[in-house]
Amino acid sequence: MSRASDRAYAAIRNMILSGELPPGVQLGEEALAEKCGVSRTPVRDALRRLENEMLVARTDTQRSFVAEWSLDDVRDAFDLRAMLEGYAARLAAGRMTADSLAQLRSANAQIAQAIARQQPDVGAFLEGNRLFHAAILEVAGSRRLVAQLAALVEQPVVWRTAHHYGPAALHRSWSEHEELIAAFARRDGAWAEAIMSSHIMRAYHAYADAHRALSAGPGAANDAADAAIAVEAAE
């Protein structure tokens, strides 16, 4: 992370995810270079990486812009993700070890702890969630699957709203993880796949509902919508 191109990557990515650089804005290499305190060379590097993650789009004439995500795009990404993570769960069920199962239990225990208090610790929740899903991917043992999913999990529209939260929804996510653990313990690939797919698709619909609620009225960000968005971020 000490290389200039890594710093540029992290900085630009943050600016996009935080909304400082909203969708559609042009990303000039020189301007970014100045902002990041490096030269254009590492910025170009960073832009290529972000382009592969689809956070940045390029025109046919090589100009870069912050990618715009339509609701259809989000749907598309979730559909793919539901399929790929479902597949990962199926693979993992057939290769699950006692150690990995313990890791999963530990990650979900961390989640339980994060949501137990009155004011849930969303950061800890997301971290536990990340660990949980990463552990499954690792057991699945497909390098390609990891690479392909990496491009799908980073959704600006998600992260920008990820710090809202709703206790009930977070608890449901924990509970689905518990069910996944049960499926893994029984090495039931079909079951694990079904749970995982539905886990992801439910998240999509929670997002879509929140999106509708939010776009209906500008100030209509009520509790229900916030909760839904939180579920989304939490998978």
Next chain:
Amino acid sequence: MSRASDRAYAAIRNMILSGELPPGVQLGEEALAEKCGVSRTPVRDALRRLENEMLVARTDTQRSFVAEWSLDDVRDAFDLRAMLEGYAARLAAGRMTADSLAQLRSANAQIAQAIARQQPDVGAFLEGNRLFHAAILEVAGSRRLVAQLAALVEQPVVWRTAHHYGPAALHRSWSEHEELIAAFARRDGAWAEAIMSSHIMRAYHAYADAHRALSAGPGAANDAADAAIAVEAAE
């Protein structure tokens, strides 16, 4: 394609696919730059692209090598591809238009023509095959799916052996395409998905059989193995 980085990309890619740069060989930027007649800058660009396509792998210290594909890796890639292309076929079935259907028929007609003669035109076959699958992807209408599949279709081990051929196997591939067209004409997504998945998985097993035959004895490249490899390349 006139930009230097594009020329470098094409040149390096060719050297890998043709076997001139065998798996495991280190790819020094300077050496490649000289070989391609450009400076290191566009070579770096090209290497990043090839890395994303998994034709090139990098160590933790940023040195590039031609990627090595184990049989397990190939299996992994085919499994994913069977799933993703099957999904694409399902989507496409629900959105198929008369125009696109005509395109598919035309592409498969080109394939029929390529394999009709005594000495099949493998180049024309592969091109028709590419058109066929690309048309399906286009109808499926998922940008992400296109991007993800792109990383899976280029397999060095496949292309290096793609110029072997076996008439019977090529004809079977054509025939499966015809069946896909029938499924699309009836807008039967489940059918189309099943055919496509089996289409890809059969290709994998043809490849695996050929691989075993070839590694059993160095000079054991008999007709059956050649035919199998050809099917593989043809999806």
Next chain:
DNA sequence: CCTGACGCAATTGTATACAATAATCTCTCA
């Protein structure tokens, strides 16, 4: 008022020099 061509400004592409880092070699000492 519209259209298109022209030229200037902005942006990206490439080459090159130099800095930083990793790999390799060698020599010494145990």
Next chain:
DNA sequence: TGAGAGATTATTGTATACAATTGCGTCAGG
């Protein structure tokens, strides 16, 4: 002889200058 420290070489990372391309505004002609 083997291991490790240090020097040497090879390789990659970064900055900068310049070339090529694209975008955009302006102005002339209809």
